Amino acid sequence: MEGFQNIALGFATALQPENLLLCLCGVLLGTFIGILPGVGPLITIAVLLPVTFGLPPEGAIIMLAGIYYGAQYGGSTTAILVNLPGEASSVVTMMDGHAMAKRGRAGAALAIAAIGSFIAGVIGTILIAVFSPALASVAMQFGPAEYFALMAFALCCTSALVQGSVLKGVVMAMLGALVGLIGTDINSGVSRLDFGFRELSNGIEFSALAIGLFGIAEMVRHLGDPEPKGQVTVKTGRILPTLEDLKVSIGPILRGTGLGTLIGILPGAGLSISSFAAYILEKKVAKDPSQFGKGAIQGVAAPEAANNAAAQTSFIPTLTLGIPGSATMALMLGALLIQGITPGPRIMQEQPTLFWGLIASMVIGNLLLLVLNLPLVRLWVKLLDVPYRWLCPAILTFGCVGIYSIGFAASDIYIAAAFGLAGYLFLKLDLELAPFILGFILAPMLEEHFRRAMLLSRGDLTVFVTHPLSATFLGLIVVLIGLIGVHKYRSYLADRAAAAEARG
Template sequence: MDLLQHLALGFSVAFSPSNLLYCFVGVLLGTFIGILPGVGPLVTIAVLLPLTFGLPPEGAMIMLAGIYYGAAYGGSTTAILVNLPGESSAAVTCIDGYQMARQGRAGPALAIAAIGSVVAGCFGTILIALCGPPLARVALQFGAEEYCSLMLMALVSASALVRGSLIKGMAMAFCGAIFGLAGTDVNSGVDRFTFGLPGLAEGFDFVVVAAGLFAFAEIVSNLGVSHQRGLITTRVTGLMPTREDLKASWKPILRGTALGSILGILPGAGQTIASFASYATERKLSKTPHRFGHGAIEGVAGPESANNAAAQTHFIPTLTLGIPGSATMALLLGALMIQGVTPGPQVMTQHPDLFWGLVVSMWIGNVLLVILNLPLVGAWVTLLKVPYRWLYPIIMVFSCIGIFTVNMSATDVAFAAFFGVIGYLFLKLDCEPAPFILGFLLGPMLEENFRRAMLQSRGSLSVFVTEPISAAFLGIALLFMLLMVVPMIAKRKDEAIMEEA
C-alpha cells in the first residue's frame, strides 16, 4: 500500500506541466547529444549544472536524468545508420547494427533497439521503485564505520572496473580525494592544500571541477580528431520487425535486461561493460555464432537492452546510498547538492516528491524516447552534418558563462581551465577520469565518517572488521582488487616463462 501511495505521489509530481516539459527537454537533448560523438552526457550535464540553480530540485533532476538515459538510447541510432557510436556504450551495436543497415534492414534494427530500450528502461525503473525503499531503510541503520567501508568499496570497485590498470584507477581516486579535501578543515579550521589562495578557502566548486575535467578536456581532445563517417542512411523504410526478428530477439532482450540491471548497480561497472558483456553472452549462447558481425539481430537486441537497463539501475546506489556508480551519476549527485538536498537514504524520507517524481518521470521518458526517435531518424542523422568546428566553440562559451554565474567569479573560470588541462593529460595518459570525480565527491565524506568512527571506537581500527556489514563491504572491496591483481600476475608470469623459453 505504501508503494502505491508513493507512486501516486510520483505521478502527481511527474505529470505537472512544468516537469513534463523538463522531461521532454531532457530526453530530446539527451538523444541529440547521444547521437553526436565526442559530446556525451558527461559533457552536457557538466555544462548544464550551473543552469540548474534556478530550477526546482524535481525539475532539475528530471531533466538531467532524461539527458542521461536519453543519451544511452540516442547512441544506437547513429551506430546502426552511420557506423559511428554517439556513446561508448553503443560501440558494440555498430558490429551488427550497421551490417543490418547495409543489408537494407536498418528499420528492424532501430525498432528492436527501441523495443529493447523501452523494456529494459521500464524494468530498471521498476527495480528502483521496489529496491529503493528497503535499501534506504537498511542504509538508515548504517553507522560511521559502515558508511566509511561502503565509500571505500565504491572507490575501489570504480578503480578496479575502469579500463586500464588497477594502479592507475586507484591513483586517480586518491588524487580526486586530495583535491576534494582542499579548503578549510571543518574540525580544526586549518587551511589544507590552498597554497595561500583565498579563493580556495571553501575548496574547489564541484561545477568548476566537472566542467573543466569533462567539458573543457573533451573539447580540446576532439579538436585534433577527424570524425570519419560511414554510409549515411537518411531514408529508413519498414520499421516493423518481422515475426522471425521478434522470435530471435525476445530472449536476448530479457537476458540483456537482467545482465544490465545487475551490472548497473555495481559502482564502476557502467553501461559499456554491460553492453559488451551482453554481446559476448549472446554470441556464446547462439547456435550459429558465425552470424555475429554479419547482421545478427541478437547482437543489437541484447547490448541495447543491457545498456539501457544499466543506465536506469545506476540510480539505485546514487539515490538510496548517496554512492555514485559512475562519473555521470557523480554529476547528478553534485546536482542534488547544488539544490541543497543531502544525498543518501534520507532523500526518500525528507524529499519523497523528488525521489518518486524522478522514478515516475523515467517511465514517461522511456515512452517519449520511442515516440520522438523513430519518426525523426532522418532528422537526427542530418544533424551529423553540423561541422564540429561550429559545435565546440558554442559548448565552450556556454561552459564559461555557466561557471562564471555560479559565484560571479572569474577565478572559477581559471580553475576550470586548470582542471581542463588536467583532464586533457588524463586522456593522453589513458587514465579515465571517473575514479577522480568519484574520489573528489566521496573523499570528504570518507574522511568525515572515518574520523567519526575513530572517535566512537576510541581510536581502534578493529571496529571496521568487527561490525559485520562494514566487514562485508571491505571484503567486497578486497575481492574486486583480487579479481584485477590475480590475472595481471598470471599474465606477467606467462610472459616471463615465454621469454625464458
C-alpha cells in the same frame, strides 16, 4: 499499500507540468547529443550542472537523468545508419545494425533498437522501485562508522574496476581526494592546500572542475581529430519491424535486459561492458552464430536492451548507497550535492518526492522516447552534418556563463581552464577520470564521518571493526585487494610461462 502510495507520489511529482517539461527536454537533448559523435552525456551533464543550481531538486535530477538514458537511444541511430557510434555503448550495435542498413533494413534495425531500449528501460525502472527499498531498509543501522566504511569501499571499487592499470586508478582516486580537501577546514578554520590563494579558501567549485575535466578536455581532444563525415549513405526504409522480427528479437531483448540489469548495479562496470556481454551471450546461444556481423537482428536487440537496462539500474547504487558506478553517475551525485542532498540509504525517507519522482519520470521518459524517437529519425540524421568544431564555441561559452553565474567569480573560470588542461593530460596518459571525480566528491564526506566516528567513540579506532556493517565493508575491501593481488600474480606467472615458451 505503502508501495502503491510511493508510486502514486512519484507519478504525482513527475507529472507536474514543470517536471514533465524538464523530462521531455532531457530525453530530447539526450537523443540529440547521443547522435553527435564526440559529445556524449558526460560533457552535456557537466556543462548543464550550473543550470540545475536554479532548478528544484526534483526537476534538476529528472532532466539530467533524461539526458543520460536518452543518449543511449540516440547513440544507436548513427551506429546503424552511418557506421559511426554516437556513444561508446553503441559500438556493438554498429556491427549488425549497419549491416542491416546496407541490406535496406535500417528502419527495422532502428525500430528494434527503440523497442528493445523501451522494454529494458521500463523493466530496469521497475527493478529500481522493487530493490531500492530493500537496500534502504538497513538505513537505520548506518552510523558514522558504517558510512565511512561504505564510502571507502566505494572508492576502492571504482579505483580497482577501472580499465587498465589498477595502480593508475588508485593514484587518480587519491589525487581527486586531495583536490576535494582543498579549502578551509570546517572544524579548525585552518586553510589547507590552497597555496595562499584566497580564491581557493572555499574549496574547488564542482561545476568548474566538471566542465574543465569533461567538457573542455574532451573538446580539445576532439578538435585534433579528423572531422568525421556524417553523410548518410543508406535509406531508412520501412520503420516498423515485421512480426517475425519481433518474434526473433523478444528473447534477446529479455536476456539483454537481465544481463544489463545485473551489470548496471555493479560500480564501475559501465554500459559498454553490458553491451558486449549481451552480444557475446546471444552469439553463444544462437543456432547460427555465423550470421552475427552480417545483419542479425539479435545483434541489435540484445546490446541495445542491455545498455539501456544498465543505464536505468546504475541509479540504484548511486541513489541508495551513494556509490556512483561511472563518471556520469558521479556527476549525477554532484548535481544532488549542489542541491544540498546527500544520496545514501536514507534518501527514500528524507527525500521521498525526489526519489519516487525520478523513478516515475523514467517510465514517462522511456515512453516519450519510444513515441518521439522513430518519427524524428530522419531529423536526427540531418544533425550528423553539423561539424564538431561548430559546436565547441557554443558549449564552451554556455559552460563559462554557467560557471560564472553560480558564484559570480572569474576565478572559477580560470579553475575550469586549469582542470581542462589537466583533464586533457589525463586523457593523453590514458588515466581514468571516474576515480578522480569520485575521490573529489567522497573525500570531504569520508573525513566528516571519520571525525564523527572518532568523536562518538572517544578516539577508539576499533569502532570500525566492532560494528558489523562497517566491519563487513572493510572486510570486502581486504577481499578486493586480495583478489587483485591473485589476479596480478596469475598474470605474472602466465607472462613468465609465455616468455619461457618463446625462448624454448
